[in-house]
Amino acid sequence: MSERRGRGDTRFAAVATDDVGHLRGADARSSNVGAARAVADTVRSTLGPAGLDTMLVSERGSVTVTNDGETILKSMDVDHPAARVVVEVAKAQATAAGDGTTTAVLFAGELLRGADRLLDHGTPPAAVVTGYQWAADRLLDELDDLADLADPVDPADLDDPDDDLLRRVAETSLTGKAVEGHAGVLAGLVLDATAAVRVGRVVDLDYLELVARPGASAAASELRRGAVLDAGPVADSMPTDLAGARVLVLQETFDLPEPETEARVAVGTADGRGRLRRRETRRARDAADRVTDLGVDVVLCHERVDDRIAARLAARGVLAVEHLEREGVDLGFLQEVTGATAVSGSRHATRDSLGRVDVSREGSNGPLYVENPDGHGVTLVVRGSTDHVAAEVERAVSDAVDVVARTVRDGRVVAGAGATETELAARLRAAAPGVDGRPQLAVEAFADALEAVPTTLARNAGLDPVDALVALRAAHADGRTAAGVDIATGGVADATAAGVVQPAYVLEQAAYNAAKVASALLKVDEVISVGRREFETGAG
Incomplete structure (x- = not known):
């Protein structure tokens, strides 16, 4: 397990720098590539089943141990503009595919590493971008072909x-x-x-x-x-074990109506205050009556429940839960769970707006479980x-x-364990001679970047990455398209047969997002640090 402390670690100098200054040409490119690669190296060791955990220590001393790439990158204090762009790759990957953030960031770093070598040997940035875009488009076609070779998800099996x-x-x-x-x-x-x-x-x-x-x-x-609610009952005497209970969902505060004018004016006298208390008692009783007359057993209120109403509900054996908005409980989710239609106030409730739920509680102070076997929401x-x-x-x-x-x-499903990346790399190399000019070199660099996945899987498992890659290339040359890294034996195994599979969409999005950010950074020829005042003045 490695530990990250952000600015205090010299390994992050390229990522957490406040002084980019004014860079141009090769210096700008070198700064951007170095920062992007530093971000990729941060999560490289977490990839795969043998990946290591990272300990994240905040400025306040709170500790998080994780090997989730998105969590690590979101927690880092990243100042370098290029590094921030690469971190956005992880966010875009998580939003689009839900997984594969480490793969996307690793791939972006390798694409920039390969591009840097090509640029050092005189390949124009435009040619690299053209080659990368061609390779990314070709990868999508090849990925579709490989997904067809795997067992597709049969719609008939979705009910199982x-x-x-x-x-x-x-x-x-x-x-x-x-x-x-x-x-x-x-x-x-x-x-x-x-x-x-x-x-x-x-x-x-x-x-x-x-x-x-x-x-x-x-x-x-x-x-x-159903729903799991941290909020307990409004009153301790309320029941928390109910079966087939009628439930009312309220969008707003379950409160008494505003006192009438005559009652407000009379509060200056003892007699007036007594009349006001009796009036409020009657309103609380009437509000509780409206609910119980409908046969309501449970009131779930998004906001507050008035104490006087709550006391009467408790006396009648009705469970009331309040302040669900503070818990972040979504009203739409609650309606799906209960089958109820949320209403703005109790006076708008009807029997048709009620739902049915079973209620139970974990211990005496635990969460409430509000469940409905026929509902559409689950927790x-x-x-x-x-x-x-x-x-x-x-x-x-x-x-x-x-x-x-x-x-x-x-x-679409494809083989995991680095098998699909290795096969895609082989196919791109085979297709590269069909690309005219310098972009051909970029297509080959794209293929090299893909192979960073299997070599990293091998390295993290304690295997020799070069030996693993040689064995994988030989297996794929023999037509074994699902051959991946076997970290248990150190050899090569059929990933699909071993049950190691992944959605094609995740790899597709990782390649797309990585190629997009790499191409964007390669087009940058100048980096200027602009102060806030200078920026605001120039913006006009």
């Missing part, structure tokens, strides 16, 4: 939560992350969760929540067919021994959920 291919996709995504040998259990939960919110070939992730809970092994993770509760471990398991499961959702929608 135990579908073997989707399970292998989930397990591959979880491999090498902080799941403590429980990838199989978590993969099963991921499949159940995504199946519960799937309509056709679309997995609606808006209705799938992830919650991390410390204090147990990752194997104790579970899928809840995946992931466990870990500590807060840090639970958070890391949550990140791993979140990535797995994303890749399964993408696989269901896209349907």
Whole structure:
């Protein structure tokens, strides 16, 4: 495990520099390439099942241990403009594909490394950009061909939560992350969760929540067919164990109406204050009556519940939960879970606006589980021994959920373990002679960059990367398109047969995002540090 402290570590001098100054030509290029490569080197050791963890220490001393590339890069204090651009690659990859952030950043760094060598030997930047763009376009075609060679996701299998291919996709995504040998259990939960919110070939992730809970092994993770609410009942005497309960969802505060004018004016006298109290008591009783007359057993309020109303609801055995907006509970998600239609106030509630739920509580002070077997919303509760471990398991499961959702929608799957990158590199080299002029050299450099994935997988597993690459190239030359790095034996194995597969979309997006940022940085010929005042003056 390595430790990152940002500016204090000299390894990050190229990334965390405040003094870019004014650079031009080769100096600008060298600065940008160096910063981009430094970012890539930061996450290189985390790639693959044998990748190492990184300890992130904030300025306040809080510690996060992770091997998630996006988390590492988001936590870094990055000042160099080119480094920030590369960090954006990770964000774009996470948004578009949900996984593959480390691969995308590593690939971008290798593309810039290869470009730097070509430029040093006189290849114009425009020729490198042209070659990279040609290679990226060709890669997409070749990737489609390779995906056809793998077993595609059959729409008929989507109704089967135990579908073997989707399970292998989930397990591959979880491999090498902080799941403590429980990838199989978590993969099963991921499949159940995504199946519960799937309509056709679309997995609606808006209705799938992830919650991390410390204090147990990752194997104790579970899928809840509803919402998990940290907020407890408004009053301790309210019930928390209900079956088939009618639920009312309120968008706004469950409060008393404003006092009438005559009541407000009379509060200066003891008699007036007494009348006001009686009036408010009556309003609270009427508000509670409106709810109980509808047969409501549970009130879920996005905002506050008035104490006087809450007391009367408690006396009638009604559960009320308030301030759900503070928990970040989405109103749309809550409606999907409960089957209720949210209303602005109790006076707008009808029997048709109510839903049905089962309510239970974990212990006396634990979260409330509001569940509906027929609802469309689910919550995946992931466990870990500590807060840090639970958070890391949550990140791993979140990535797995994303890749399964993408696989269901896209349907293309390719071999993992560096097999697909090696095959794509071989095909690009074979096609390179068909490219005229200097861009041909860039196509070959693109192929070299692809092979950084299998060599890094081998290096992180303690294998000789050169020997691993030689063996892989020989296997692919023999037509073994799924041959990947076998970190257990140090040799070559059929990744697809071993169940190591990945969505083609993830690799496609990684290559696209990396090529895009590399091309953008190669076009930069001058870097000028502009002060805020100078920038604002010049902007006009």
